[in-house]
Amino acid sequence: MSNPATHHTTFVIERSYAAPPARVFAAWAEPKAKAQWFVGPDDWDKSNHELDFRVGGRESVSGGPPGEAVHAYSARYHDIVPNQRIVSSYEMHMDETLSSVSIATVELQPEGAGTRLIYTEQAVYVDGRDGTADRERGTRDLFDKLDAHLRRAGARG
Amino acid sequence: MFQALADPTRRAMVERLSRGPSSVSELAQPLDMTLSAVVQHLAVLETSGLVRSEKVGRVRTCRVERAALQRAGNWIGARRESWERRLDRLGEFLERHEPPTKKRSRP
Numbered sequence: 001m002s003n004p005a006t007h008h009t010t011f012v013i014e015r016s017y018a019a020p021p022a023r024v025f026a027a028w029a030e031p032k033a034k035a036q037w038f039v040g041p042d043d044w045d046k047s048n049h050e051l052d053f054r055v056g057g058r059e060s061v062s063g064g065p066p067g068e069a070v071h072a073y074s075a076r077y078h079d080i081v082p083n084q085r086i087v088s089s090y091e092m093h094m095d096e097t098l099s100s101v102s103i104a105t106v107e108l109q110p111e112g113a114g115t116r117l118i119y120t121e122q123a124v125y126v127d128g129r130d131g132t133a134d135r136e137r138g139t140r141d142l143f144d145k146l147d148a149h150l151r152r153a154g155a156r157g
Numbered sequence: 158m159f160q161a162l163a164d165p166t167r168r169a170m171v172e173r174l175s176r177g178p179s180s181v182s183e184l185a186q187p188l189d190m191t192l193s194a195v196v197q198h199l200a201v202l203e204t205s206g207l208v209r210s211e212k213v214g215r216v217r218t219c220r221v222e223r224a225a226l227q228r229a230g231n232w233i234g235a236r237r238e239s240w241e242r243r244l245d246r247l248g249e250f251l252e253r254h255e256p257p258t259k260k261r262s263r264p
Contacts (some may be wrong), residue, residue, distance in 0.1 A: 011237045015244045019251040027247055033254075037246035040239075100236070118249075119240060 003124040013119045021108040024115045028106065029053045030084055039063075055080055059088070069094040075104075084108055100125045161205035165196050166190070171207060174221040181210070181217045 017024055027033045039049050039061055049061040055077055062072035075090035081124040086106040092099045102123040109116040162168055170184055186197040199219060202208035210219040 009236075011240075013237065013240055013244060015248060017248055017251050019255075023251060023256075024247070027250060033250070037250040040242070078164055117244065119244060121236070121240065123236065 005151075008124050010120070010122045012121075016111055016114060017117060019112045020113060021110055021115045024108055024117060025083045025086075029080075053077065053080070059090075078087075087094045098126055121123075161201050161207055164198065164201075167202055170195075170198060170202065171221060174208060174219055178218050178220040184219060194232065 002137070019089045027037065031049070031053070034051055034053075040063075048063075049059075051057075051059045053059075057077050059075040059077070060073060062070055064071045072093040073090055074093070075088045077086070077088045079085060079087035088104050089102065090104060091101050102121050102124050105118075105120045107118040107120075109118070122155075164200065166188060173179060173184060173187075181199065182192070184199070185192050188195060199208065200208065203210060206225045207222055208219055208254065209222050210217050212218075231241065
């Protein structure tokens, strides 16, 4: 009944910023800058954010809402093209259990005086023995269908 | 709940029901399986809380439980949402740290 399950998903998020690519890139590359926006206001412990921004370098942070599982993010940088592209892979653990492994690609494109940022994540969610991964996993088509449904239902999308 | 949605047949049933209530036989019609197999899938969906059914006379009508479906959507989109919040915070960060507008001469 509780056979290990894996689920694959890909999602893309795009944003436009008024700042030029060099400034957007710096916000990813400089540890002090990144800690200010990457780490959530409430549920992560900002003090333990570590970033070694270079190919082969690592990044980690952990935390979580009080009384809930500790979410731990652990990344490694694979490809860095200044002002243009950052490719990393990261693991998420819930307490001691592996929850997902992802490839995260950040692409920066000049857009007028500003920047178009395209974030693409390809993830495999693995079924934790305690079922915690269940909460986050989903297939792409399912997500698309539910997303479409929720939009129709007028929910925040 | 995700166990319930892991199956493509059950996803198809939920998708069909998201368009409106349906009888069991209507639900079974596009599916290439026996009515009893459909009833079994329906039972899994009902146990998960995603679908409710009630029998009126001889017809059992199924409907999707919107609140449960919304929770499923929230869970599936949790990772995406956390990145959306992050990238919004990046935008706020960039605005906060706007450098003074000094025009640099360009080569």
